[in-house]
Amino acid sequence: MSDPILSVEDLRVSYGRVQAVRGVSFEAEQGSLVTLVGANGAGKSSVINAVSGMLRPAGGRITFRGQDITRTPAHALVKRGLVQVPEGRQILATLTIEDNLQMGAWHTGGTAQKSITAMYDRFPVLAERRALPAGALSGGEQQMLAIARALVAEPAVMLMDEPSMGLAPKIVDEVFRVIEEIRASGTTVVLVEQNARRALRAADHGYVLQTGEVVHSGPAADLLADERIVEAYLGVDTDSRRRDGPTQHGGL
Numbered sequence: 001m002s003d004p005i006l007s008v009e010d011l012r013v014s015y016g017r018v019q020a021v022r023g024v025s026f027e028a029e030q031g032s033l034v035t036l037v038g039a040n041g042a043g044k045s046s047v048i049n050a051v052s053g054m055l056r057p058a059g060g061r062i063t064f065r066g067q068d069i070t071r072t073p074a075h076a077l078v079k080r081g082l083v084q085v086p087e088g089r090q091i092l093a094t095l096t097i098e099d100n101l102q103m104g105a106w107h108t109g110g111t112a113q114k115s116i117t118a119m120y121d122r123f124p125v126l127a128e129r130r131a132l133p134a135g136a137l138s139g140g141e142q143q144m145l146a147i148a149r150a151l152v153a154e155p156a157v158m159l160m161d162e163p164s165m166g167l168a169p170k171i172v173d174e175v176f177r178v179i180e181e182i183r184a185s186g187t188t189v190v191l192v193e194q195n196a197r198r199a200l201r202a203a204d205h206g207y208v209l210q211t212g213e214v215v216h217s218g219p220a221a222d223l224l225a226d227e228r229i230v231e232a233y234l235g236v237d238t239d240s241r242r243r244d245g246p247t248q249h250g251g252l
């Protein structure tokens with residue numbers, strides 16, 4: 001088996017005295033889709049933010065393409081091909097869609113018209129509105145913009161934190177379709193999700209986090225097939241809950 005493109009060993013993250021991540025290890029093979037699932041507060045965002053260089057781990061080792069990146073800041077990692085789509089999207093609402101996409105290519109020192117054009121082909125809704133402020137987009141469209149902005153950097157590894165959060169079921173389908181396309185194009189995807197079943201259905205390999213530790217891992221299909229894991233850690237089927245629930249958020 002080839003070396004994994006991303007490898008995380010014994011990662012620790014603390015906020016003052018709170019030990020949010022207590023020795024998490026996982027790896028991603030080149031071109032695979034790996035998901036970290038777990039309940040609220042399990043430490044998913046802390047793990048992914050440490051990997052992307054947005055926060056400094058208290059311990060452990062992160063290796064990307066065979067090189068130690070444990071303390072490499074996010075901006076340097078973007079240049080090297082490791083990019084995160086942040087939780088909550090963080091698009092710049094007052095800037096135009098075009099400017100938001102340009103930001104995805106800041107590290108090239110110039111424009112990235114070719115990759116931006118590719119994004120317009122892929123997401124026609126962004127092309128139609130390229131001159132509008134990003135704040136005019138619906139939640140689902142803003143998520144697509146956040147993903148497109150990350151793709152402009154042409155990452156080898158793309159990290160995503162809860163991309164389906166707060167979106168209506170139809171839009172969640174769309175987001176997952178895009179994630180599967182990204183993976184199919186050869187980009188390695190590390191996906192953090194509370195929507196565990198959905199993420200495991202899309203993933204090759206899964207890791208179940210609980211209070212800062214990996215409590216189960218394996219091929220995603222095996223985790224889904226294990227009744228004990230499903231009952232103990234994956235909770236209610238959020239897909240059906242969202243479908244039946246009273247709260248529906250804006251459509252695409």
Ligand SMILES: Nc1ncnc2c1ncn2[C@@H]1O[C@H](COP(=O)(O)OP(=O)(O)OP(=O)(O)O)[C@@H](O)[C@H]1O
Pocket residue numbers: 015018019020038039040041042043044045046047194
């Ligand atoms: N900035 C912070 N300061 C202090 N504690 C924090 C901070 N961020 C997270 N925590 C704590 O660390 C733990 C892990 O949080 P984290 O956000 O990584 O979990 P998560 O799995 O992403 O949760 P969610 O599903 O709600 O996004 C939680 O107990 C949380 O309260």
Ligand SMILES: [Mg+2]
Pocket residue numbers: 044045046087161162
């Ligand atoms: Mg989180």
